[in-house]
Amino acid sequence: MVEDREAEEAGGGETMASAVALAARHSPRPSVRAWRRFQRNRPALVSLGFLLLLAGFIVLWPWLSPFSESSMSNAQFQPPDGRHWCGTDIHGRDVLTRMAYGARISLLVGAVGAGVSLLIGVTWGAVAGYVGGRWDALLMRCVDILYALPSVVFVIVLIATLEGLLKSWLTRVAGTNFASSARLLFLFAGLGAVSWLTMARIVRGQVLSLRHRAFVEASRALGASHARILWHHILPNVWGVVIVYLTLTVPSVILYESFLSYLGLGIQPPMASWGSLIAEGAAQLNPIRMYWWLIVCPATMLVTTLLALNFLGDGLRDALDPRAGA
Amino acid sequence: MYFLKRAIFLLPLLLLISALAFALVRVAPGGPFDKEREPSTPDIERNLKAKYHLDEPLWQQYLRYLGGLARGDFGPSLKYRSHTVNDIIAQGLPVSLILGLLAFGFAQGVGIPLGFYTAVRKGEWGDWVGSFLAILAVCVPGFVVGPLLVMVFAIHLGWLPVALWESPLHAVLPTLALGLYFSGRVARLMREGMLSTLHEGFITTARAKGLSEPAILIKHAFRLAVLPVVSYAGPLLADLLTGSFVIENIFRIPGIGVFLVNSTQNRDYPMIVGLVLLYAVLLLVLNLLVDLSYSVLDRRVKHG
Numbered sequence: 001m002v003e004d005r006e007a008e009e010a011g012g013g014e015t016m017a018s019a020v021a022l023a024a025r026h027s028p029r030p031s032v033r034a035w036r037r038f039q040r041n042r043p044a045l046v047s048l049g050f051l052l053l054l055a056g057f058i059v060l061w062p063w064l065s066p067f068s069e070s071s072m073s074n075a076q077f078q079p080p081d082g083r084h085w086c087g088t089d090i091h092g093r094d095v096l097t098r099m100a101y102g103a104r105i106s107l108l109v110g111a112v113g114a115g116v117s118l119l120i121g122v123t124w125g126a127v128a129g130y131v132g133g134r135w136d137a138l139l140m141r142c143v144d145i146l147y148a149l150p151s152v153v154f155v156i157v158l159i160a161t162l163e164g165l166l167k168s169w170l171t172r173v174a175g176t177n178f179a180s181s182a183r184l185l186f187l188f189a190g191l192g193a194v195s196w197l198t199m200a201r202i203v204r205g206q207v208l209s210l211r212h213r214a215f216v217e218a219s220r221a222l223g224a225s226h227a228r229i230l231w232h233h234i235l236p237n238v239w240g241v242v243i244v245y246l247t248l249t250v251p252s253v254i255l256y257e258s259f260l261s262y263l264g265l266g267i268q269p270p271m272a273s274w275g276s277l278i279a280e281g282a283a284q285l286n287p288i289r290m291y292w293w294l295i296v297c298p299a300t301m302l303v304t305t306l307l308a309l310n311f312l313g314d315g316l317r318d319a320l321d322p323r324a325g326a
Numbered sequence: 327m328y329f330l331k332r333a334i335f336l337l338p339l340l341l342l343i344s345a346l347a348f349a350l351v352r353v354a355p356g357g358p359f360d361k362e363r364e365p366s367t368p369d370i371e372r373n374l375k376a377k378y379h380l381d382e383p384l385w386q387q388y389l390r391y392l393g394g395l396a397r398g399d400f401g402p403s404l405k406y407r408s409h410t411v412n413d414i415i416a417q418g419l420p421v422s423l424i425l426g427l428l429a430f431g432f433a434q435g436v437g438i439p440l441g442f443y444t445a446v447r448k449g450e451w452g453d454w455v456g457s458f459l460a461i462l463a464v465c466v467p468g469f470v471v472g473p474l475l476v477m478v479f480a481i482h483l484g485w486l487p488v489a490l491w492e493s494p495l496h497a498v499l500p501t502l503a504l505g506l507y508f509s510g511r512v513a514r515l516m517r518e519g520m521l522s523t524l525h526e527g528f529i530t531t532a533r534a535k536g537l538s539e540p541a542i543l544i545k546h547a548f549r550l551a552v553l554p555v556v557s558y559a560g561p562l563l564a565d566l567l568t569g570s571f572v573i574e575n576i577f578r579i580p581g582i583g584v585f586l587v588n589s590t591q592n593r594d595y596p597m598i599v600g601l602v603l604l605y606a607v608l609l610l611v612l613n614l615l616v617d618l619s620y621s622v623l624d625r626r627v628k629h630g
């Protein structure tokens with residue numbers, strides 16, 4: 001691949017220039033080219049298919065399953081069989097059903113973390129790196145301050161001070177069913193508050209190294225506006241690292257949720273998330289008896305989903321790479 | 327010049343952080359003496375509050391705290407009342423520092439070569455296997471890796487101690503449990519940095535000049551490719567050096583990580599603010615060093 005492109009590029013000045021002119025006339029819009037490149041990426045397509053299947057499973061399983069999320073039974077610690085495909089846990093609950101419910105929380109948490117770090121983190125870092133000077137200092141010191149206040153402290157204080165208020169408000173506005181989601185909202189707020197900070201730092205680092213490149217100076221000399229330079233010239237070169245870091249943010253946020261739940265600050269049983277299921281399984285780890293399915297099943301689901309997300313991310317990254325060929 | 331300015335700014339920034347932390351922990355309801363063993367009478371509680379100056383207005387308490395800080399005194403712990411915060415930090419921090427440095431070394435030592443390798447072998451089997459391992463490391467939390475490592479290496483094979491912090495051998499499993507996750511992250515970032523650098527014009531130039539492939543990859547590409555990893559290294563190191571709640575809990579390591587969570591739940595005000603400041607100093611200094619290294623690694627970066 002790389003060698004081919006080199007050979008083209010080394011093809012001499014004049015042919016090169018005419019080729020560029022020709023390409024400019026005939027080549028489709030960047031977004032169309034990106035879509036075509038994406039379609040040729042087999043692993044990314046397979047991953048996309050898997051994630052769609054997973055979404056279907058999460059939506060449909062609660063109807064199809066003969067078990068409910070919280071119904072306990074005497075069948076404790078059943079290994080996987082035809083009835084309980086992923087076995088049962090300490091209270092005789094069906095692990096697969098809990099996984100389907102847990103997926104909602106975990107994926108929601110992951111999506112919130114990724115969304116916040118994409119919207120706030122990228123904008124914040126890009127503006128700081130591009131504008132530079134005093135604004136850069138101000139924006140990045142804000143990041144430092146938020147970073148320095150440990151998120152655990154932040155979440156504990158948030159929950160301790162505001163949970164009662166929000167709960168009564170939710171009960172008044174939306175009924176008692178929604179009161180239990182107050183905790184969830186704080187979880188999102190706490191995770192959202194911290195998930196974008198590293199993204200901002202990484203994007204700023206990349207933009208700092210891009211803003212004095214020749215192609216940026218060239219478009220500035222041509223009179224392009226700052227917004228245009230940032231959006232059309234600098235950010236396309238940053239998407240790669242942004243996507244990769246997003247695919248890292250999702251697992252870290254999902255696991256951070258389970259850490260908070262482990263401290264009693266996140267979701268509470270019988271609600272479940274993948275992280276809390278894995279944590280419950282880890283609590284049953286002992287050298288005498290192995291309840292392996294309690295860890296292996298939710299962990300396999302988490303790992304497969306994240307693998308799919310990563311391959312999807314890699315596919316997007318290659319598709320959006322401004323320097324890739326048609 | 328830019329860095330001198332940044333360095334001078336560290337102090338007011340720390341003041342601001344200490345004030346925010348000081349105010350933040352007071353906002354939470356409850357107090358440090360809620361969980362006393364005996365139900366304390368109002369008299370006892372009043373006396374305790376008076377002893378620790380908690381009955382004064384908040385700004386007065388803050389000034390008193392700053393006065394202590396100026397003398398290097400973090401104040402008394404309200405939970406472990408026979409100890410000062412200085413004592414607890416002095417006992418726990420060295421342990422957490424060693425463990426954190428080991429885990430950081432492990433994460434970078436495994437992550438950077440793995441990321442480098444998977445980027446160079448992009449689309450081949452080596453990339454698939456390496457990327458799979460990196461993602462696997464990112465997906466499995468410390469509270470699973472820790473017990474698993476203990477079961478395999480300490481209990482079944484009996485090669486390494488189960489827990490505690492006594493000999494160098496005791497450090498092996500906690501280092502692995504703490505470092506594996508971060509090595510996966512570093513590997514992913516390194517791979518991405520390398521991939522985007524290999525498209526750069528100067529790499530093509532270097533190839534055209536006939537430089538050998540290792541020379542191109544290591545001398546020219548690596549410097550730039552490592553930028554995302556460097557950006558991440560500042561916060562990562564600050565995190566690792568101030569201890570890990572989960573790992574210290576699993577391996578019963580007398581570090582500083584468990585105190586942050588516990589003191590927040592106990593409302594041990596001086597302890598929380600002291601630990602936040604410790605973390606903040608590390609973080610700010612490390613981030614300053616990271617920014618300094620940008621212009622060393624990539625000469626096109628101009629500050630100011």
